[in-house]
Amino acid sequence: MNSSEIRNEIHVFINGVETQVSSEQAFLPLAQFLRSEANLPGTKIVCAEGDCGACTVLVSRWAIDGWSEFQTLNSCIAPVYLFDLCSIVTVEGLAQEDELNEVQTKMREHHGAQCGYCTPGIVCALSGLAESCAGKNKVLTEKKVRNHLTGNLCRCTGYEPILSSALSIDLKKWNSLKTRYLSTINSQRLEILAKNPIEIVEPTKAAFAPTNLQTALDLKTQTPELRIVAGATDLGVLHNKAKFFLDQVLILNKIPELSKIERTSQGLWVGAQVSLTQVEDFCENSYPELSRLLRIFASPQIKNQGTLLGNILNGSPIGDSLPAFLVLEAELHLASVRGQRVVPLTAFYKGYKFFDIQPDEIAVGLMVPPLKDGFCSKFYKVSLRKDLDISAVTFAGLFKIENSTIQEARIALGGVGPTVVRLPDLEKDLVGSQFSESVFANAGAKARSLIKPISDLRATDQYRLQVTENLFRKCFEELSQEIAPCL
């Protein structure tokens, strides 16, 4: 097969076995494919919406610079067509012959499994962590284990036996999955396969994965109803719940330029295919508050699979990252055959799920301008459960304070109306005011009067109003303790 030839099938390695998937099967969620087509029923489907982790598998993706680290992801929501040139390890691929791996051994000894239904997901998640830590010579701490298992629900154990299993893992006994599964694959063949665009066209379904942006733009112009799928962490759920069918899709993961995250003279550039995990890691030192927000954003599985641009373009009024990028005054770069344009994020959200984007346009990336010295920020997410929950209210505040005076203020809120909002009037009031408790308390009271939240199953309008008001006071309280500029 030569490089310009169009392929009609996905090449995927499952527990080391090369598998070609074509036609209708390529549209199945990966978990379903594994269970019913690949005879690997160890992977479990519980919620079918990426919120419980029972379907967790390990995935390494090949790119021209080699294989990525094995990362966990939720196989229940991701269609098989997203996994071209991926190596997937399921729970069945962890033991060698009869010999359990170190995670499995410790999970047995410490009663880490009770009913066994969440166990394959937990074992895969912990194996991913062990693989990563052993590879980097890092130790397994309780904090890391907890963070890593955020996306795995267990109803039996109360997690304590699982934590105890994880903390007794001896990384010296870890057998690298990379060595076992990736080292034997011929990379020259992969280089050729990587250059093949993919088209899988069925009577009622079609998936296109072009290898360059121009082709993608042409396709989007010819067929504007093609739905762009990056991680499918939202669309996959809609599909599984029969609310929207992912039948006509455009996949951008074979276009190398869209996977870039980099610091440029204009700021931080996040390409359309960059995952939330990549953003979190990239920002760890430069935007610590942002990185912290992303930590409680979602589970590792979702962040490994979902993209930042997916979250921005999904544009939910409770999208966790949105208020932060609104105050950072990020700009969205949109492309079409007609050319490129730049839309400030503050102008992008026009109404509930109504955005400034045309049917033939593709969002190629987000530019986040650098912050000048002297700014400090606070991002809050308030939800029923701290982690792995959708927020009731989100708050982003960015301030420049000099000599106890507020020089600049930017405030955005989520969960308080049909779209995320900036509060320009309030911001104007704050500029020039004293950095004081009463100013922030007044601002909170005013913010309360500016928003009209709804009551739903996550919170009542009264709670949203009260929390919004209080978050200004909390923000003051915390900023005054760390008044030194924090960015």
Next chain:
Amino acid sequence: MSVGKNTPHDSSRGHVTGTSVFIDDRPLQKMEVFVLPIGVPCAAGRLKSIDASEALKQPGILAAFTAKDLPHNRWGTIVQDQPILVDDQVGYYDEPAVLLVADNQEAFLRARSMVKIEVEKRPAILSIDEAIAQNNFIYKANPFKCGDADKAMAEAPHKLAGVFECGGQEHFYMESQACIAYPLEDGQIEIHASSQHPTETQHVVAHALGLSLHEVVCVVKRMGGGFGGKESQAAPFAAMAALVARKLNRPARLCLSKDDDMMMTGKRHPFKNFYEVGFDNEGRILSLKAKLYSDGGAYADLSHSILDRALFHIDGAYFLPNAHIEGFACRTNFHSNTAFRGFGGPQGTMTIESIIEDIASYLNKDNLTIRELNCYGKDKNNVTHYGQKLDHNPLPDLFSDLRIKANYETRRKEIDLFNATTRGKIRGLSMTATKFGIAFTARFLNQGNALVNVHKDGTVQVSTGATEMGQGVNTKIQQIVAHAFGIPAAMVKVMSTSTEKNHNTSPTAASSGSDINGAAALKAADGIKQRLCWLLQNIVAGTPMNDIAECPPVNTKLLDFTDFVFEKETIRHVPSGKIVSWPELVQQAYFNRMSLGEYAHFKTEGLGFDKARSIGTPFNYFTNGVALSEVQIDTWTGEYKVLRTDILMDLGRPINPGIDKGQVTGAFIQGMGWVTSEKLFYSKEGRLLSHSPTTYKIPNVQDTPRIFNVEFIMNNENHQNVHRSKAVGEPPFLLGISVWTALKDALRYKAQSRIPNLKSPATPEDVLMELTSYE
């Protein structure tokens, strides 16, 4: 010796390698079909028509069945009042009414919405208050009375009256309801189900299809969690699958999606309890009058027994000299609420724990002091409000031991200081107890049977009525039998539960799985041992055993069990010192034509309860424990976390301490979830909206206490149970309540002179709104 060892779960290797087989992991048979139940679009009213014609035109859709296709359409454990498929009156929103059948699951995604169900709506009853107002009850319990509650109340120096409300709870077993029905020859049906009660599943299937019980077999290998949710409610889904299997003569698989499962199946009963408590200046309870109202949902299910258990557990760990407790199970238009770990016990006990917090607030005293003051005594004040005496009561020691172990005094002072000096955060501390009565309150359920087969290589297969749902009952039975024969646990396999091997079994419920089935298995093993001992005694005595003569029949009068020791795969005749290896003696027994299998029946002795007077001994014994939890609230948002929990439990002599510890941590966190983040949210029309983990929040790994200590006390006194162990499944669930009372304790620091008013679950929103009301 196997008993008392920390043996890994008998399925652990399968679990960690993904090779354990659950219902939906069973390979698809040729011709197998999938079944999708579809529910009605209203909570109350009448079903007018069902039109599946459009759906039937879709590719892959094979058939649709309704109530008309069922020979019998009523089931129910206590009262047969619930339709398998709605035939006329609607009980609740999304109640199954039609079965769609397809040859692939994908077909359902697109065809489902094409099924048209027409209903005539009627106003629904969607709260306990409305049910009370309309006098709509499933069951009224006989009141529990002790002493003279009215007189004591009138004379009490202090009185508080109030309402305690707790919400329902979704089981959230990871494996949703699942079953496959295989049609057999001669009209028989074999059901493989994820069920805690294979016998009831067998009965409901047979009844629904008009079959005799001997024409239906129900097999349960394991469940991906049960927690009570598969005690009664696995059965109707099995009947649906069986109907399809019978109609099409093809295997039929029904595995609910999580959303459908949550919408269609019952949950923990919400309760609304009205009470009046009288107490003295020190906080000693003198009288308690309470009316407990549970929300039973649309049908009876197990609501009677659940309400009874709430009445039994209204005392918590505290002595009630005078009490008058009434109970009512309300009929509403919600899914029919059902068994859930604790079975009414938590709803009763939480009421008194809440009352104690209120007494402490009212008298401005330390909450632990009030608890210790009221705690059941060892020698006096040790009779419950239903007349059962507490033997070897460890509760006073548990309270005082944990007070010391967990540094209560120091931490209370630290919290006082923290709360006085910190902005934006408050902390609270509270210790609560569990005193859980062990036995089914329906006495006839306290029986079980077991079959033990020894094979010629000395390995053993055991079958009982217990079902494995992760709790480790099979591992405990494996250990008990291995221990009895003196062989390694690996030589014993506990087999699938099947009504073919064990008849008329009780559900694996009421924490009693290991007690009843373990005891039955031990009894069966002892029967085999008796013959082997007799054989060995004859070998020692030189009784001729050859082609002409064989071992004489067992004469128990000539046999002293204590002469024999079974250990390390040998049997030793102590008086002679003769040792024979286990496999060898087994072989000898076979050649002497002695049975190597035994069936045994076991019943719990000493139970008796006079329902008319609400007096007697309903329980075999009590499992006890205490927990101290410390919480921290963010006063800006109402969000909170559990900083530390210390648990001290009395589990007798655990058969498997590792498994028991896992039951304690798991139950505690599940209990914590019930009182904190697990909120069921319904639309105004009565439809469940929080029907998946996106909106229904069970605790995740970040929610567990940052410091979490679990310890057991030594207790060798529980002679009335197998190997002096104690049941563990449900009792620690009640300790999760300590997180909620700790939140209440924290609020005290801001409430000034008020008594904090909190419902359960106490979500961050509830906590913030309560805090805001103090300003």
